[in-house]
Amino acid sequence: MTTTQDPQAQPPQNTQRLGQHTIPSYLDPNNIGPYEIFLEQVERVTPYLGKLAYWVETLKRPKRILVVDIPIHLDDGTVAHFEGYRVQHNTSRGPAKGGIRYHQDVTLSEVMALSAWMTVKNAAVNLPYGGGKGGIRIDPRKYSTGELERLTRRYTTEIGLIIGPDKDIPAPDVNTGPREMAWMMDTYSMNVGRTSTGVVTGKPVTLGGSLGRADATGRGVFVTGAEAMKKLGMPMEGAKVAVQGFGNVGEAAARIFHGHGAKIVAIQDVTGTIYSEAGIDPAAALAHLRQTGKITDLPGTEELTRDEFWGVDCDVLVPAALEKQITLANADRIKAKLIVEGANGPTIPAADDLLAERGVTVVPDVLANAGGVTVSYFEWVQDFSSFFWTEEEINGRLDRIMAEAFLSLWDVKERHGVTLRTAVYIVACTRVLEARALRGLYP
Numbered sequence: 001m002t003t004t005q006d007p008q009a010q011p012p013q014n015t016q017r018l019g020q021h022t023i024p025s026y027l028d029p030n031n032i033g034p035y036e037i038f039l040e041q042v043e044r045v046t047p048y049l050g051k052l053a054y055w056v057e058t059l060k061r062p063k064r065i066l067v068v069d070i071p072i073h074l075d076d077g078t079v080a081h082f083e084g085y086r087v088q089h090n091t092s093r094g095p096a097k098g099g100i101r102y103h104q105d106v107t108l109s110e111v112m113a114l115s116a117w118m119t120v121k122n123a124a125v126n127l128p129y130g131g132g133k134g135g136i137r138i139d140p141r142k143y144s145t146g147e148l149e150r151l152t153r154r155y156t157t158e159i160g161l162i163i164g165p166d167k168d169i170p171a172p173d174v175n176t177g178p179r180e181m182a183w184m185m186d187t188y189s190m191n192v193g194r195t196s197t198g199v200v201t202g203k204p205v206t207l208g209g210s211l212g213r214a215d216a217t218g219r220g221v222f223v224t225g226a227e228a229m230k231k232l233g234m235p236m237e238g239a240k241v242a243v244q245g246f247g248n249v250g251e252a253a254a255r256i257f258h259g260h261g262a263k264i265v266a267i268q269d270v271t272g273t274i275y276s277e278a279g280i281d282p283a284a285a286l287a288h289l290r291q292t293g294k295i296t297d298l299p300g301t302e303e304l305t306r307d308e309f310w311g312v313d314c315d316v317l318v319p320a321a322l323e324k325q326i327t328l329a330n331a332d333r334i335k336a337k338l339i340v341e342g343a344n345g346p347t348i349p350a351a352d353d354l355l356a357e358r359g360v361t362v363v364p365d366v367l368a369n370a371g372g373v374t375v376s377y378f379e380w381v382q383d384f385s386s387f388f389w390t391e392e393e394i395n396g397r398l399d400r401i402m403a404e405a406f407l408s409l410w411d412v413k414e415r416h417g418v419t420l421r422t423a424v425y426i427v428a429c430t431r432v433l434e435a436r437a438l439r440g441l442y443p
């Protein structure tokens with residue numbers, strides 16, 4: 001008989017004997033997609049979980065998945081349908097929490113992986129949340145503001161069944177921001193008949209958003225990167241930094257590294273790659289991007305091919321675009337001694353191994369980019385009390401949480417002789433499964 005007190009009472013499940021499959025039927029076993037990376041990461045951490053390994057299947061199976069059809073009127077009077085998802089990977093430690101992505105390549109597997117990484121991330125920095133994520137399969141650049149508003153409002157209504165301030169709290173991700181969060185908050189509030197600011201985070205400051213949220217993820221990338229550089233004896237002044245992705249995360253990270261004396265030598269975004277040995281001023285790059293719609297042709301920089309970006313002479317590499325960017329095709333060319341993962345899932349496990357063999361330190365996504373969800377947590381807490389903190393308070397608390405999390409996880413890494421990624425998974429998965437064991441199975 002399984003009890004909550006004795007999680008070791010039975011041997012781990014024999015999935016074959018039970019006729020169960022590790023890969024659910026809604027994924028293609030021959031092409032699992034990004035969720036395969038997460039499953040592999042769980043396999044790697046299992047030997048370190050001790051008795052809690054009894055519960056490890058919990059991590060491999062998302063708690064709840066909602067797939068929705070989003071029909072909207074386009075501006076030309078026709079009707080278009082879009083595929084939308086909301087996945088709640090785990091809620092053992094609290095309500096699900098994680099962003100909403102608009103991208104033409106969004107798949108269920110990707111949203112599952114992103115939701116699982118949120119579970120790990122929230123546990124890694126000890127926020128009282130589980131993990132969730134959502135997405136719509138759309139290229140938002142091709143649609144008008146009105147169309148995107150109708151899309152966002154219909155999607156919010158469709159997933160309104162399962163979200164809520166104490167159930168599941170969305171936030172921005174790729175191609176969504178404060179504007180979409182305002183629409184989501186308003187739509188949810190209209191549906192429940194009261195203003196509910198705590199249903200999403202990353203809102204505009206005038207609607208219950210938090211100061212410091214816009215830069216929070218990039219700031220966390222900088223704080224954990226700077227702590228790692230201290231551990232590795234790398235000076236910040238003049239350190240050469242290459243950044244992939246120049247959006248919410250990449251731009252803020254580049255700006256803050258630059259502000260602390262580092263030199264941004266290369267930037268890549270969807271429009272191209274720029275390089276300057278003398279260093280790129282992120283403010284000039286942003287102004288140029290806003291003016292011309294691209295980062296290429298910035299005066300004082302030369303253009304590189306997409307692939308040349310990976311071989312750039314740099315000390316620190318910040319992938320802050322999309323997943324699966326660092327692969328076996330480029331990991332051996334990376335010159336950086338330190339990689340700080342601003343994006344979610346930018347490094348495939350085989351490349352991670354190669355980097356470890358080459359002595360490259362990786363601050364993993366589930367730690368490095370946790371600054372965003374940490375300030376989202378502050379926003380949620382402020383919304384509950386309707387009492388708002390100053391930006392100094394927020395940045396101070398954020399810096400402290402990120403630096404302390406980094407240092408304690410670095411200790412775990414040293415103690416077990418593992419990579420920082422495995423150390424984060426050990427601590428986070430232990431916290432999640434401890435909660436699972438203590439709560440027990442219902443009924």
Ligand SMILES: NC(=O)c1ccc[n+]([C@@H]2O[C@H](COP(=O)([O-])OP(=O)(O)OC[C@H]3O[C@@H](n4cnc5c(N)ncnc54)[C@H](O)[C@@H]3O)[C@@H](O)[C@H]2O)c1
Pocket residue numbers: 172173174175176217244245246247248249250268269270271320321322323342343344345369370372373
């Ligand atoms: N925004 C947050 O608070 C937050 C928090 C945690 C993690 N993340 C992760 O960080 C990553 C970036 O998110 P964001 O919010 O900055 O998104 P964003 O939409 O603001 O920016 C994405 C950037 O990536 C670039 N990009 C897209 N495709 C590319 C490609 N093929 N090659 C090179 N560059 C490409 C875009 O041009 C853009 O500069 C994502 O993996 C996201 O999940 C974001």
